[in-house]
Every structure is written in C-alpha cells, then in structure tokens.
Amino acid sequence: xxxxxxxxxxxxxxxxxxxxxxxxxxxxxxxxxxxxxxxxxxxxxxxxxxxxxxxxxxxxxxxxxxxxxxxxxxxxxxxxxxxxxxxxxxxxxxxxxxxxxxxxxxxxxxxxxxxxxxxxxxxxxxxxxxxxxxxxxxxx
Amino acid sequence: xxxxxxxxxxxxxxxxxxxxxxxxxxxxxxxxxxxxxxxxxxxxxxxxxxxxxxxxxxxxxxxxxxxxxxxxxxxxxxxxxxxxxxxxxxxxxxxxxxxxxxxxxxxxxxxxxxxxxxxxxxxxxxxxxxxxxxxxxxxxxxxxxxxxxxxxxxxxxxxxxxxxxxxxxxxxxxxxxxxxxxxxxxxxxxxxxxxxxxxxxxxxxxxxxxxxxxxxxxxxxxxxxxxxxxxxxxxxxxxxxxxxxxxxxxxxxxxxxxxxxxxxxxxxxxxxxxxxxxxxxxxxxxxxxxxxxxxxxxxxxxxxxxxxxxxxxxxxxxxxxxxxxxxxxxxxxxxxxxxxxxxxxxxxxxxxxxxxxxxxxxxxxxxxxxxxxxxxxxxxxxxxxxxxxxxxxxxxxxxxxxxxxxxxxxxxxxxxxxxxxxxxxxxxxxxxxxxxxxxxxxxxxxxxxxxxxxxxxxxxxxxxxxxxxxxxxxxxxxxxxxxxxxxxxxxxxxxxxxxxxxxxxxxxxxxxxxxxxxxxxxxxxxxxxxxxxxxxxxxxxxxxxxxxxxxx
Numbered sequence: 001x002x003x004x005x006x007x008x009x010x011x012x013x014x015x016x017x018x019x020x021x022x023x024x025x026x027x028x029x030x031x032x033x034x035x036x037x038x039x040x041x042x043x044x045x046x047x048x049x050x051x052x053x054x055x056x057x058x059x060x061x062x063x064x065x066x067x068x069x070x071x072x073x074x075x076x077x078x079x080x081x082x083x084x085x086x087x088x089x090x091x092x093x094x095x096x097x098x099x100x101x102x103x104x105x106x107x108x109x110x111x112x113x114x115x116x117x118x119x120x121x122x123x124x125x126x127x128x129x130x131x132x133x134x135x136x137x138x139x140x
Numbered sequence: 141x142x143x144x145x146x147x148x149x150x151x152x153x154x155x156x157x158x159x160x161x162x163x164x165x166x167x168x169x170x171x172x173x174x175x176x177x178x179x180x181x182x183x184x185x186x187x188x189x190x191x192x193x194x195x196x197x198x199x200x201x202x203x204x205x206x207x208x209x210x211x212x213x214x215x216x217x218x219x220x221x222x223x224x225x226x227x228x229x230x231x232x233x234x235x236x237x238x239x240x241x242x243x244x245x246x247x248x249x250x251x252x253x254x255x256x257x258x259x260x261x262x263x264x265x266x267x268x269x270x271x272x273x274x275x276x277x278x279x280x281x282x283x284x285x286x287x288x289x290x291x292x293x294x295x296x297x298x299x300x301x302x303x304x305x306x307x308x309x310x311x312x313x314x315x316x317x318x319x320x321x322x323x324x325x326x327x328x329x330x331x332x333x334x335x336x337x338x339x340x341x342x343x344x345x346x347x348x349x350x351x352x353x354x355x356x357x358x359x360x361x362x363x364x365x366x367x368x369x370x371x372x373x374x375x376x377x378x379x380x381x382x383x384x385x386x387x388x389x390x391x392x393x394x395x396x397x398x399x400x401x402x403x404x405x406x407x408x409x410x411x412x413x414x415x416x417x418x419x420x421x422x423x424x425x426x427x428x429x430x431x432x433x434x435x436x437x438x439x440x441x442x443x444x445x446x447x448x449x450x451x452x453x454x455x456x457x458x459x460x461x462x463x464x465x466x467x468x469x470x471x472x473x474x475x476x477x478x479x480x481x482x483x484x485x486x487x488x489x490x491x492x493x494x495x496x497x498x499x500x501x502x503x504x505x506x507x508x509x510x511x512x513x514x515x516x517x518x519x520x521x522x523x524x525x526x527x528x529x530x531x532x533x534x535x536x537x538x539x540x541x542x543x544x545x546x547x548x549x550x551x552x553x554x555x556x557x558x559x560x561x562x563x564x565x566x567x568x569x570x571x572x573x574x575x576x577x578x579x580x581x582x583x584x585x586x587x588x589x590x591x592x593x594x595x596x597x598x599x600x601x602x603x604x605x606x607x608x609x610x611x612x613x614x615x616x617x618x619x620x621x622x623x624x625x626x627x628x629x630x631x632x633x634x635x636x637x638x639x640x641x642x643x644x645x646x647x648x649x650x651x652x653x654x655x656x657x658x659x660x661x662x663x664x665x666x667x668x669x670x671x672x673x674x675x676x677x678x679x680x681x682x683x684x685x686x687x688x689x690x691x692x
Binding site: 031084 | 553637684
C-alpha cells in the first residue's frame, strides 16, 4: 500500500487542456508521472461510458480536463462533459466506489502550471483513496 | 482484422529532449512486443527530412498500414507526419502520434523510472488505438463569392473596402442610422494626429462610390444558417427584411466606452469621460484651467478584470491637445499603470511629461476622491494625501462589449468571453478566426484596439475571408459526425445537444448531419443513446481501445 502508484486516465481536449499539458512541457513544469492523457477534440466527445471503461480497465482515477467555463472552443462541450462526469460519479456511488475517483477540471490553454497542479492534486487524491478495487493494483 | 494489420512504430530521440530522460532502446524493444507491430525504428529527429524519409521508406518496405510516431505533440507535428504517410501512399489518417516529450520526458525529468513506465503505457495505448483508425473522406461545395461585414465603424469599413478592392461583393451592415461607429464622436487619433472625422469621411466616400459594396443602416442580423462558403443571412432594416447568400462573415461590431454612472461623482458636466472631452476638444470649447484625469475607471477591478489598453494613450493624447488649447492649463493624470507600448506612444508619453502634465500613481486600495473643485489623492512619494484643484475631472473608462454582442454570438453560433467580447479560435495561431470556419473577427468586437490596430486586424480578417471567397469550391476534410439512419431512434438528442444546431430530422424522420456544417466536436456522438452517430476521426472504438490498453 505504501508504494501504491495511482494510474490515472485523463481525457484532454485538443484546444485547451491538451495545449495546457504541452505548455507545462515546454515550460518544464514537473508533475508526477501517474497520468495518461487521451486526446479528444472536445471534452463533449467524452461519454460516461468512456470514463467508466477507463476505470474498468484498471485506472484508479479518471478526470476530464476541458476549457474554462464559457470559453469552450465548441461553445458548450465542456458543460456537457461536466454533466457526464457528474453522471459517472452518481453511478460510482451506487456501486460503492468513491465518486472522487472521477473529476472534472477546467483550464485554459495558457495554464500549463494549472495542468501540472491538477495532475498533482488528482494523484494525491487517488493516492489517499488507495487502489481502485477494479484496478491493476487490486489487493489479491 | 487484428492479425492482418501491419503497424510501424517510430520513436524519436528529439536530440536529448526525449532520449536524455527516456531509454529509447527499451521503448523500441517494448514496442516490438505489441500486437500488430511489424517494425520499430528509432531516429534522432523524426521530423527532420531524414526522419520522414525513413517513415516513407518503411511504409513501402514493410507494407505498413498504420504508422505510430512517438515523439512530441501532435498539435504542432501531426501535419508533417500525416503528409509523409500520404506521400508514401497510405491514408493520412492512418496515423497516430504518441506524445512522449511534452507529456513525458520534459515533465518527469527527475522520475526516470515513472517516466519510462508512462512512455511505455502511452505507446501501448497509441498502438492499440491505431488499430481502429479510419480513413477520413473529403467533401466539396461551391463558394458564394460574397462577404457579409457586420458593423460599419472604422474596422468594418476597412474590411469591406479591402474585400471590394479584391473584387468581391460585400454586404455591409450598420445598426446605427449612419456609418462611422465610435470615431464619429472623437477628435484626433494618436499618434498620427489624423482627424477622426476626416478618416471616416474618406472611408464613407469610398464605400458610397464602390458599386460592389451594398450598405444597410439601422440593420440587425436576424438569422444565419449554412456553412463556410455558403451562409444564408437574413437581416432587417426597419420593416424591410433581406436575405442574402454569402461565403464568409466578418464580425466588426466594435465596442463602446463604459458610462461611469455612480463612479467619482460622474455628472457629464464637471466630471466627464474621455469621449465627452473629445467632443469638447472638437469644438474647441475648453475653459477649465485645472484638469484632473483618472485612469482605469471601472477597469482592472474584480468585476471587469481586464486592461482596456487604449485609454492611457487616449488620456496622454488629450492632455497634449488641452495644452495646445489652454496654454496655462494644469493637467494631472492619476494612473495605476501606464500602457504606452511602442516607440511612438512612448515618445508621446515623454512629450506630455515635458509639456508639464503631471502623472501621479494611485493604488486600487486608495483611489482618488472627487469633491467639488478638488480631487484628493494619496501621494506615495510624499507619504500623505494631497488636494489637487480641479475645474474639470476626466474619467478614462474602458471599452466594453455592446449589450447585444451576446445575442449576436448566439445568432452566429460563435463564442464570447465573460466580458462579452468575441472569442477567437486561438490567441496566437488563429487570432482573426472563429472556430466556426468562414467567420472572422476584428477590432473592438474582439478586444479594445487602437485605430491602427483595428485597421490592421480589419485587413487581416478581410485577407482571411478572401482565402475562402477566392475559391470556386471549398474542400473540407471530413472529420465530422455521420448518422447511421438504420440505428437512429429519432430521439432528437443530437438535435438538442449540438452547439451549432447542425443535426436535423429529415423527411424520413431520422437524424441527418450536413458534413459541411459539422464542426467535428463529437458532442452528439457521445450523447446519442442508440450509438447511431459515427465519428471516424475519433471513434468510440479508438477511445475504448486506448482505455483498454491503460494497463499492460
């Protein structure tokens, strides 16, 4: 348990959070290597099914990172994503999994530091929650 | 299907940018163990000529069907590698990029073990996704060689004239009864000292003379439909309604100075705004001897947290004009920061100081207090509050978005930011484009701009629009959603969710998506409960494959 390294899937939109991750890179802002980014054109492309599938396939946590509220490149995709993340959280509670394993974040393409901080924050949150019972780190 | 696929993986050192942190040999060995991978090749610089020619050679030698490049970010380099695929004869969309530089070696420099594991995972996810890549078709449609310019201030007029000069027809709409916009009320323009009235006079005369420009005043846009190259616009002027087909749209609706109601005892007589001062300067009627200007009135505060950029120069310019009219005038400028960018503006700022204009800095915590005949200000160098005599107080207020910018944004289906300014597709890469193809923005509608900047942007937007209008037909890459009508249950979910209102119910009562209109966000794809909407560019199979490959 002490050396539990969370595995976290991130759905990043092309226009904001993926660009923020690139900026974190070109600014050499360091963050824990626990996240795996899956790029989508808009966070509105992400369905609750995708989030649940990532958990089912071994992620200890999943977050969707979209544009700042009101500045979505596709107008309202990030709001849709927020609803779907909430839906996934509700489903997790129903099967007694911590809803905190799934989160929605908003950031602009200029916020490389925020991307890194969110990656850190999520890694810490999941580290405290411990391995997902569905994950690769399951106890048996 | 999986056993037949032949995938080639190419791993970039990027000099030491990647190889300095990650063990490339290990990554290559690992990639070789992944399903369907038939060749793995490292390269010092994958994007250089040597790298891309290696890819092309390998595609032919190994008869590759999918190419995966593990290197930097697809946001900059994907087009290069897609082109290589195409040149070597495979569909450019049979390409997947794995970001092991920005997302790995650069951000995990001190955690090599974790970084290596992450790079392996990302490569595995990329290869798994590559199996499900689909070719992307292209669509073509005719272009209407006519533009719509909304707003006939200096920006809109400049755009319209530029487009007409290139031979395109232009519909120019103005919501006021006359052309000219904000400049109608202003005196002279810094730093060139051109009279605002003359400047717009010239433009208006040129527009009236040009047969290619059809101008409509007191006009409002009612409805916009269609897509790049082929928009249908309905607008009204009074009781008349007009419909035109246009190929491109330029938003040049401008902005307005904030009316400082309730701030610093603003009354429009003794306490006025800079634009009211300009009206006075225009008529030469300035009697006040003691003038105090206050900058950042209603700007750079929590509820309006942006710098309007132009007000400092407007104030400096007007100080100099006052000094010309009233030689012995005492002018104070109370400011928070001075925005006088560029050589000419800096020179004007110096000139104002030399002319005796006094600049005193204040902070947001201790703002000036305007009283009858005086302005009290805390002077930080003196360490105390000083009273300044003031017969006239001039408030520099920011340019704010028009009240109707949000309703226009809904009509055009383009975004505005939280202050109501129109939002470009990308601040650096596409500063004049909206995300919606064929619609462009310029001038104060986007953000406060000087006249010179507004004109540059107007010409830029016209140039962007002419890249569409100059083609007979426009070809679009089909990174778009498509409905499998056999699966459609006519639930209207896609119709409701699409931010661009593209899906509609056709005569068979099934959803249909016009590929030329689809913006490719994929929101409807995730929403459709029947999974009837296909999106080959980023399909469910691809996303699921990446998820399934999260763990080895």
